[in-house]
Amino acid sequence: MIAIWANQLLQGVMLGGLYTLFAIGLSLSAGVMRFINVAHGDFIVLTCYALLLLSTLLGVNPVVATLIVLPVAFLFGFVLQRFLLQRVVGENVLLVILVTFALSIIIENGLLEGFGADPQKISGGRLETATVALGNGINVGLFQIATFFTAVALVAALDLLLYRTGIGAKIRAVSDDVAAANLIGLSSVRIYAVAMGITFVTIAIAASFVSIWTNFDPASGPTRLLVAFEVIVMGGLGSLWGSLAGGVILGVAQAVGGQFDIAWQIMAGHIVFLIVLALRPQGLFPKY
Amino acid sequence: MLILNGARAMFAAGVVAMAAAPFLFDANHVVLLTEFMSMLVLAVMWNLLAGYADIVTVGQHAYVGVGAYAFFGFAALAGVNPYLSIVLAGLVALAVAVPTMMLVFRLRTAYLAIGTWVVAELLMLASGKLNAWGGGSGTSLPLSIVLSFGRARDDRLAAVYWLAFGLAAVAMLATYFLLRSRIGVGLTAMRDNEEGAAAVGVNVTHARILCFLGTAPFLGIAGAVITLQKLRIAPSASFSMTDWTVLIIFNVVIGGIGSFEGPIIGTFIYFVLRQYLAGLGAWNLILLGTFSIVVILIEKRGLWGLIRRGLGDDLVPIAHKPSAAFERTAKANINAASDNRQ
Numbered sequence: 042m043i044a045i046w047a048n049q050l051l052q053g054v055m056l057g058g059l060y061t062l063f064a065i066g067l068s069l070s071a072g073v074m075r076f077i078n079v080a081h082g083d084f085i086v087l088t089c090y091a092l093l094l095l096s097t098l099l100g101v102n103p104v105v106a107t108l109i110v111l112p113v114a115f116l117f118g119f120v121l122q123r124f125l126l127q128r129v130v131g132e133n134v135l136l137v138i139l140v141t142f143a144l145s146i147i148i149e150n151g152l153l154e155g156f157g158a159d160p161q162k163i164s165g166g167r168l169e170t171a172t173v174a175l176g177n178g179i180n181v182g183l184f185q186i187a188t189f190f191t192a193v194a195l196v197a198a199l200d201l202l203l204y205r206t207g208i209g210a211k212i213r214a215v216s217d218d219v220a221a222a223n224l225i226g227l228s229s230v231r232i233y234a235v236a237m238g239i240t241f242v243t244i245a246i247a248a249s250f251v252s253i254w255t256n257f258d259p260a261s262g263p264t265r266l267l268v269a270f271e272v273i274v275m276g277g278l279g280s281l282w283g284s285l286a287g288g289v290i291l292g293v294a295q296a297v298g299g300q301f302d303i304a305w306q307i308m309a310g311h312i313v314f315l316i317v318l319a320l321r322p323q324g325l326f327p328k329y
Numbered sequence: 330m331l332i333l334n335g336a337r338a339m340f341a342a343g344v345v346a347m348a349a350a351p352f353l354f355d356a357n358h359v360v361l362l363t364e365f366m367s368m369l370v371l372a373v374m375w376n377l378l379a380g381y382a383d384i385v386t387v388g389q390h391a392y393v394g395v396g397a398y399a400f401f402g403f404a405a406l407a408g409v410n411p412y413l414s415i416v417l418a419g420l421v422a423l424a425v426a427v428p429t430m431m432l433v434f435r436l437r438t439a440y441l442a443i444g445t446w447v448v449a450e451l452l453m454l455a456s457g458k459l460n461a462w463g464g465g466s467g468t469s470l471p472l473s474i475v476l477s478f479g480r481a482r483d484d485r486l487a488a489v490y491w492l493a494f495g496l497a498a499v500a501m502l503a504t505y506f507l508l509r510s511r512i513g514v515g516l517t518a519m520r521d522n523e524e525g526a527a528a529v530g531v532n533v534t535h536a537r538i539l540c541f542l543g544t545a546p547f548l549g550i551a552g553a554v555i556t557l558q559k560l561r562i563a564p565s566a567s568f569s570m571t572d573w574t575v576l577i578i579f580n581v582v583i584g585g586i587g588s589f590e591g592p593i594i595g596t597f598i599y600f601v602l603r604q605y606l607a608g609l610g611a612w613n614l615i616l617l618g619t620f621s622i623v624v625i626l627i628e629k630r631g632l633w634g635l636i637r638r639g640l641g642d643d644l645v646p647i648a649h650k651p652s653a654a655f656e657r658t659a660k661a662n663i664n665a666a667s668d669n670r671q
Contacts, residue, residue, distance in 0.1 A: 077439035079387070128626060134438045136625055138385050139582055143618040143625075146575055150611035150618075263570075267450060270443045274436070304458065311451040315432055318444070322435035 044177045046300075051181055053296030057289030058189030062250055063265050064272035064284040065195055066243035072279040073216040073236045074122075074130060076137040080145035082266030084241070087148050088114060088248035089257045093161055103163055107249040111242055118241025123234040130233070145262060152259035165253035188250045192288070195246060196281050202239070203281075212236050264307075271314040277324030286325055290317070333640045340644050347494060351487035359486045363558055365600050366493035370500045370551045371577045372584075372592035374544040377504055379578075380587030381516040382540035383533075385438070387574055388445030391429075391452050392422040392545050394568030396552025398456055401562050404474050406461055411477050415492070415553040422549025423542060425452070430541050453568035467563025475560060489557045496554060500547050505589065507543070508647045512536045517648070520587055571614070579617040583624050585633030589645045594633050 067081045078084075088110060095106040129136040171183040203209040215222040215229045215236075223229050251257065251265070272291055276283030291310050298309020317325070346353060350362050371389065378384040399421035403414035433444035457465040479485035507513050515531035526533070556562055566572075576599065584595020599617075606613045628634045637643065651659070 071439075077443060079439075079443070125622075135379060135383070135385050135586075136629065138387075138439050138442055139578065140622055140625055142387060142575075142578065143582075143621045146579075147615050147618040150614045153611045154615070263446075267443070267447055270440075271447065274440065274444075278440075304454075308451060308454045311447055311454070314447060315451070318432055318435060 044179060047177070048179050049296045049300050050293060051175075051179065052185070053293035054289050055181065055185035055189050055292070056296060057285075057292030058185075058192040059247075059250060059254055059288075060268050060272050060291050061192040061196065061285045061288030062188070062243070062247035063269040064276070064288060065192075065199065065281065066240040066247065067266075067269040068273045068276075068279070068281060068284050069199065069243065070237060070240045071273060073212055074126075074233055075216070076126075076130065076134060077141075077270070078240075079138060079141040079266065080148060080262070081141075081244070081269055082264065083145045083148040083262030084244050085248045085251065085265045086152065086257055086259065086262045088245050089163075089252040090152060090156060090161070092249060092252050093163055096163055103165060103249060103253060107245065110245045110249070114241040114245035115238040118244075119234045119238040121241075122237035123230065126237070127230055127233060145266075149259050149262055156259065158258055158260070160256035160258045162256050163252040169253055184253065188254065191246070191250065192285065195243065196285050199239075199243070200281050208232075208235065268310070271310065273324075275314060275317045275324055277327040280324070280326045283324060283326035290325075333642055333644075336640060336644055348498075350494070351483075351490055356483060356486055359490050360558070361600070363486070363490045363493045363554075365596060366490070366497040367551055367555050367558070368577065368580070368599075369497045369592060369596045370493075370547055371573055372581050372596050373497070373500045373504055374547050375574075375577050376581045376586060376588075376592045377507075377540055378544060379581070380591070381508065381513070381520055382537045383438075383516075383519065384537055384541055385442045386445040387442050387570075387578070388447075388449035389544075389548055389577070390568050390570050390573035391445070391449035392426065392548035393552035393555065393573040394449075394453060394456060394564070395425050396422045396549030397556040397562050397567040398459070398462055398552075399549065400553035400556055401462060401468075401470065405471050411474050415550055418553040419546035419550040422545045422552070426542050426545035430538060434538070434541075449568065449570070449574075453564050456568065457564040462562060465564060467561055467566065469561040470556065475557075478557065489554065492557070493554050496547070496550055501589075503543075503547075505645065505647065507540075508589070509649070512539065513647075514649065516540070575614070576617070579614075579621045581631075582621045583617070583631055585631030585637075586629070588630060588633050588637070589643065589647050590637075591631050591633045594636075595631065598632070 063082075063085065067078065070076070070078050070081070091110055091113075092103065092106045095101055095109060096103060099106075101109070126137060126140065129140050165184055168187070169182070169184050172180045173183055173186065174180050201209075203213060211222075211227055211232050212235070214225075215227060215232045219229050222232075268291065272284050272287035274287070275290055276285070276287030290313065294313035295306045295310045299306035347362070347366075351359050354362065371393065375386070375389055378386055378389075396418040400414050400418040403409040403417050404411045409417065429445070429448050433441050433448065436444045456462065462468065475485070478488045508517065512535075515526065515533065516536050518526035518529070518531055519533050552567065556567070559566065580595035580599045581592050582595070583598065584593065585591025603613075606616065609616070624631055630637070
């Protein structure tokens with residue numbers, strides 16, 4: 042009995058790693074650009090399909106496909122911010138929500154038109170099936186462990202990027218006060234675009250892991266967005282390490298809920314989120 | 330002025346024709362118009378929140394679904410009078426809106442928007458667990474309740490149409506009087522200039538709470554009326570995000586957000602376009618989404634914003650006009666100020 046629960050708990054923590062990967066990009070764009078990209082989840086799914094195309098058409102393995110997609114994702118984020126979102130940002134938050142919301146619907150239905158509604162999955166080969174035995178009948182997948190530690194490493198890397206590098210200092214300056222940053226000669230437009238490029242790199246990393254972890258279909262974007270959103274609100278807005286905590290809480294909540302009844306899995310996540318929101322609206326590790 | 334009066338006369342004639350629609354049109358058109366009125370109610374409510382109260386919700390399908398399920402619960406399960414059940418459905422939606430408001434108002438702007446979506450998602454999942462309501466696959470409305478709105482098909486269609494028309498009329502009158510009131514003037518001031526409105530002492534928090542709670546019963550009753558058209562409830566259909574939120578947002582954005590006329594024009598254009606776009610499947614939403622983005626980039630006030638430039642004034646006068654004497658004094662003051670500067 043204890044072994045079953047310990048196993049569920051461990052699976053939940055690992056799932057939390059995946060959820061942290063979803064959330065990092067949203068946390069970055071919300072923290073720097075001060076808006077929520079409603080199409081965040083759909084961009085993850087869009088990248089999953091890009092990876093699927095690469096692996097089926099070129100026959101490359103998932104690691105190579107990811108390495109090809111990363112620079113493209115950066116460029117895509119840069120261009121999206123520079124030529125579309127920048128035109129509505131700052132003026133009125135409502136417009137950014139509406140534009141990204143419309144983008145989300147366009148992506149979902151575009152994928153439906155192009156690929157159909159069938160669930161897809163990318164095979165991770167041997168990495169996907171290998172497990173590590175921890176004794177007492179507790180087994181953890183090697184891929185799950187790799188996902189969790191990638192999430193930790195990505196949080197650490199972004200933390201270093203934002204607080205220890207020149208571009209990080211510029212990003213933080215623009216995020217704190219756009220007018221003052223422009224006054225001292227920073228190009229806020231360019232820096233926003235770079236920040237969105239970095240956001241899309243994290244989206245591509247999240248996509249490469251989730252495309253192996255589980256099925257995806259054109260309509261799975263909103264679920265990813267809601268997960269990312271709940272993680273960053275629970276973790277505390279703007280706190281990268283907080284999103285790791287938020288991810289683990291959500292992952293464990295879903296794993297425990299799923300233990301009672303499979304249908305309760307998703308509901309348990311939402312309920313825990315609303316409880317945290319009621320008790321601690323500023324999140325667990327608020328940055329400000 | 331002539332064109333404006335002509336447009337107003339056409340609008341008034343349209344309202345009269347709509348009130349008498351079941352006498353004027355055949356059954357198929359009455360069904361279409363019933364759907365139009367239901368979607369118009371949803372559009373008017375979303376516009377009130379997003380266009381005036383500065384609350385963007387992407388979770389308004391929650392209240393439509395709650396209304397549908399509450400109506401079924403009262404009418405089919407508890408045996409309450411069907412007409413009374415429609416009203417009670419609105420009250421249940423209001424009862425759900427109160428705790429939702431207390432939770433999501435802890436979040437701001439975009440976060441609030443996604444917060445409403447989480448609540449809607451949770452309510453939809455929960456509705457699938459209600460076995461008396463047919464669980465995950467839903468159930469049909471009992472025949473006895475359907476027949477209580479009219480034994481002949483035409484009578485029934487007319488009764489449901491008038492319910493939808495009545496709801497749309499009340500929704501628009503309520504919005505009109507709210508926007509003409511002190512609260513509405515404050516909201517409009519805030520929409521146009523937030524700092525300016527705050528500086529003259531507009532208390533927007535109360536106004537926003539009032540709007541959020543005020544829309545819930547309308548959405549809930551709309552959910553009940555929609556159930557009377559579809560004749561069944563199901564989690565995915567009653568809480569449909571595409572039908573009750575996504576399309577509504579696109580319609581209002583295209584028609585003109587933050588105006589009284591925008592939701593009417595947007596919903597009307599959607600119904601006209603739908604006749605031609607019906608065979609396009611997923612392209613339908615792709616086109617509407619693209620059109621919405623283009624509208625936001627070019628003219629934020631939508632099609633009505635463009636038309637209004639030509640007409641020179643609102644079709645339905647929401648704004649309080651300054652008196653002629655006030656305008657003369659204001660103009661004189663501005664002239665005097667510019668003279669002094671020279």
